[in-house]
Structure formats: structure tokens, C-alpha cells
Amino acid sequence: MSQSFNATRRGFLGFAAGAGALMAAGPGATAAPAPIDTKARIVVLGAGAAGTALANRLSRRLNGATITIIDPRKEHWYQPGFSLIAAGLKPAKYSVSQTGDWLPKDITWIAERAAEIDPDGNKVMTESGKTVPYDFLVLATGLVLNYGAIEGFEMDMIGKNGIGSLYAGPDYAAKTWEAAGRYTEDGGVGIFTRPATEMKCAGAPLKHTFLIDDIARKSGTTKLDINYMAHNKGLFGVPIISEKLRMLFGQREITPHYSHVLKSVDAGKKMATFATENGDAEMPYDYLHIVPPQQAPDVVRNSALTDPGSWGGRGWATVDKHTLRHNFFDNVFAVGDIAGVPKGKTAASAKWQVPVVEEHLIAQIAGTKSDASYNGYTSCPLITRVGRAMLIEFDYNNDLTPSFPGVIAPLEELWISWLMKEVALKATYNAMIRGDA
Amino acid sequence: MKELTFGTLIAVFEEIFGPTLFWVMVIVAAVITLAYFYVLIRDRAVSWRKFLRAQLSMPFGAVIAVIFVQKMTHSNFSDIGGPIDLIILLGIAVMGAVGAAILVYTFDALFLQKPGKQSE
The missing domain is CATH 3.50.50.100 (FAD/NAD(P)-binding domain)
Structure with a gap:
């Protein structure tokens, strides 16, 4: 009996050691690629799920880039929680956190609404009249409820x-x-x-x-x-x-x-x-x-980044449905709800879209090509x-x-x-x- | 939901129980496990009498674990919808049973029956 228990104990200790190793290796198991040096100015419109995720990923992959995120909303809303709140299963605060808590420290957050996009002049104007020039623009504005x-x-x-x-x-x-x-x-x-x-x-x-x-x-x-x-x-x-x-x-x-x-x-x-x-x-x-x-927010709906003849004039950004790159402005991408693609206005879609935009943007900066593709x-x-x-x-x-x-x-x-x-x-x-x- | 890293798993548990309750439970579980190893090493053998007594607690541990998880997730036995649900339920019950056995064994060895007193 004692013998068999010893075997079990050894097994148990082995299991414990294995679990410990997993714990140590777990989070850092995938090696990140070396950051790329660049002076690129990247503007992300919107600090919701897609914009924030992308800003965090880009700030890790790029060295020396100027990343600016423009969004007036101080609160970040975990929207998948709304269904649970509306059924009395969670309190309202379940979905509320602070936008600033999620953003990377080394980027600039302009807490203002974007008023106008000039894709020919490569710049964004904010509500207070600030002009923000960019080399790359990512639309992550989300949508508006009409x-x-x-x-x-x-x-x-x-x-x-x-x-x-x-x-x-x-x-x-x-x-x-x-x-x-x-x-x-x-x-x-x-x-x-x-x-x-x-x-x-x-x-x-x-x-x-x-x-x-x-x-x-x-x-x-x-x-x-x-x-x-x-x-x-x-x-x-x-x-x-x-x-x-x-x-x-x-x-x-x-x-x-x-x-x-x-x-x-x-x-x-x-x-x-x-x-x-x-x-x-x-x-x-x-x-x-x-x-x-x-529909799309006015700043996109009234811009040259959408085709007024498509989507019943609701103004979604005209992008390729696999690369999420704009059809006419190759330094502009759309990610999340604002993207004019047939499916994918959910946080789960954003999770899959963000790495695709990240790869194409970084490839463009590095002068290479990426075959990353979003499948809907x-x-x-x-x-x-x-x-x-x-x-x-x-x-x-x-x-x-x-x-x-x-x-x-x-x-x-x-x-x-x-x-x-x-x-x-x-x-x-x-x-x-x-x-x- | 494809990449399940250890970090995500921790975050999931923090979400289920709330960070405070989760980490308190982790610490309590760690302390009990350490104490368990302490009595095993101290006694240099497993006491089958204590083990038998610990076994009696296993059904209670199983039931308590299941009810605890259901309470935390607004769930009920009627929500079991397929084989995977049954496997999850049994998994929770087994963890509760093993946890209870270790707890009772350790408690027994530390506070009730000192080594040498009992017959092996």
C-alpha cells in the first residue's frame, strides 16, 4: 500500500512541478518579433475595443513611431455586457472602465471628437480646431445609433x-x-x-x-x-x-x-x-x-473615405473585406464596426481584424508585403x-x-x-x- | 476564444469570482496544500485511518463545489445541455471532492491526531 502511495505522491509532485513550469512559461511562451524603427505618424480614430487593441499592439511592434489616438469618451464600455445588464444579471458598472487605463503610456491621447478627415492632405481636424497630420490613418470610430x-x-x-x-x-x-x-x-x-x-x-x-x-x-x-x-x-x-x-x-x-x-x-x-x-x-x-x-459617424460618413452610393448612404468606410485597407487611399485602414464589410460588427470580429490591420500596416512601413487576411x-x-x-x-x-x-x-x-x-x-x-x- | 494562455486563464478566474475572492481562494488552497505536504513529510507515511475519514468528506466537497460554481454563474442543473456540460460538472465535482479530502486529512493530521498516537 505504502509503495503504491509513494508512486502516486511522486506522480503528484511531478504534476505540481509541471504545473509550475507551465506557469513560468505560460505568458511569455510566444516570442515577440523585434520592434521596427520608424518615424511614422499613425493616427487612430477611436479608442473603443478595436482602436485600443490596435494602439497597444502597434506601440509594441514599432520603435519611434508617433501614435495618436483621438476619442472624446473618457469611459470605456464593455458592450458585450449590455445584454447581461439588461436582464438584471449584472450591474451597470460591470461594463464601465476608464479609456485611459487601457491605452499604452507612450502614445498621445487627444480626448476630443474628430471633426473632419482630409485623406488627400493626410490630416485630421478635431472639434477644437487642432490639425493632426498623419502618415497612416486607422478608422476605429465605431458606429452611431440613429x-x-x-x-x-x-x-x-x-x-x-x-x-x-x-x-x-x-x-x-x-x-x-x-x-x-x-x-x-x-x-x-x-x-x-x-x-x-x-x-x-x-x-x-x-x-x-x-x-x-x-x-x-x-x-x-x-x-x-x-x-x-x-x-x-x-x-x-x-x-x-x-x-x-x-x-x-x-x-x-x-x-x-x-x-x-x-x-x-x-x-x-x-x-x-x-x-x-x-x-x-x-x-x-x-x-x-x-x-x-x-450608421457611420458623420466624420466618416461626410468624408471621402466612404462611397455615398453604397450601403444606403450609411457611410461605412470603403475597404477591402480581406485586408481592411481603404480601396482608394492605401495609407488608410478601417477596423471594427466602421469597416464597410459584409459581416463583423462584434468585439470577436475586432479581435480577428486588429492583427490583420497590424500586419499590413507594419509591412507597409517596413517596405514588405503581408498576406494576412480577415475571413469575416x-x-x-x-x-x-x-x-x-x-x-x-x-x-x-x-x-x-x-x-x-x-x-x-x-x-x-x-x-x-x-x-x-x-x-x-x-x-x-x-x-x-x-x-x- | 482560440488562444487560451495561462494569463487569460487567471483573468477568467478573476472574472468568475472577483479578484479578491479568487486570490484569497488561491492563497487558502496553497496554504492547505503546503500543510498537506508538511504532514506527509512529517509523518513519513500516509495514515490510512485519516485517509478513510478524509474520504467521507469527498461527497460533501463535490456537492459544495458544484453549488458554489452554479451560484457564482447564475446556473442550475437544468442548464446541462450536452456531454461537455456533464464533463465540466463532473470535473468541478471531482475537484471539490479532492480538495475536501486534502483539507480534512490535513486538518485531522495537524490538529486532531498527532503522529504516534494512531495505529497505522
């Missing part, structure tokens, strides 16, 4: 009279829960919308629908009439996922309405009006979740109830691209996918914006 396009809607309606809109920010997401939480207790007609434009995280309106349905049912609320308003004939841009969602809606008794786009809201009467193929349709609601149309990878832990999600990942071809094939099935509602969303995602996000992942 709430003004919804008639009768005012921001201060969020959280009152059964109106929610989790996209508007951490505080609004918390207010959304005030309205949604009441609905989970009182029941009635719930209407969950999405816009007809390109949007960030097309899964979020669905997650909110599923979460509110789940919370209401678990708290014993009957009298639920939950409606999901799709902007076209599908529930999701990727056909196989759209079909899966159709089946889930069937099981959950959530009614899909196709080609219904929110047009106006009458908060007093609790009446929403939708543009449909057969003209306007009015629907009364007890809870209405609004996701507004989305997007991922979405699509929450279907509190405690379960589907980890769906796909690319430009609408192919599913599971990271853990055979282990985590993409179209199955799993606890592990929920754990990833609820606990692992923020940590990986933070690692990404620090430029570590």
Missing part, C-alpha cells in the same frame, strides 16, 4: 412605460431592465425589434428576447405573448442559424413576424408602428425593446436562457467555424457556452484590448 429615425421616441423614455433599449449604454441597459423586469412579472405583449440596417451584434436583440422570456417563465408569469420582429424574411443573416432560431422560437412559443421594421412609437398609448410589405402595421405592447438603425470571422455566444447559450461562429461564406469542433457544438444550447459568455468573455475581451490576445 434613435432620431424612430418617430416619437426620446432617450428619456427608456426604462419607463414598458420601453427598453439596451444598446444605448450601460446606464440605459440598466434602465432597460427596470422596464423589462416589470414585464417579466406582469406579463402581456412583449415586442422585440431590430433595425433594417447593418448593426453591431445581430445576436443581441435575440438574446434579450430569449432572456426576458426565460426570466418571465421561471418566475411563473403566464399570460406571455412574446413577439420577435425580424427586418426581413430571416431571423439571422446566416441561414443555418436562422433555421435553428425558427425551431427554438417554435419550442418557446415566441412568435416571429417577418419584414417588420419599427417606424414610430406612441409611448402614451403604448402603440408601436411597423413598416411592413403591406404598409404600416400598428401593434399595442406592454414591453417594447428598441434597437435603432445604425464573427462569433456570438447566443444566450437562449439564463444558464445556456449557443456558441455560434461563422465567416463571410456563412460557414460555421467552430473553435472547438466536436467538443462545443455550435447549434446546441449548452451550459459551457453560457459560462464562456458570462465569465470567460470579459477576461478574453480585456486581454484583447490590452493587445495580448
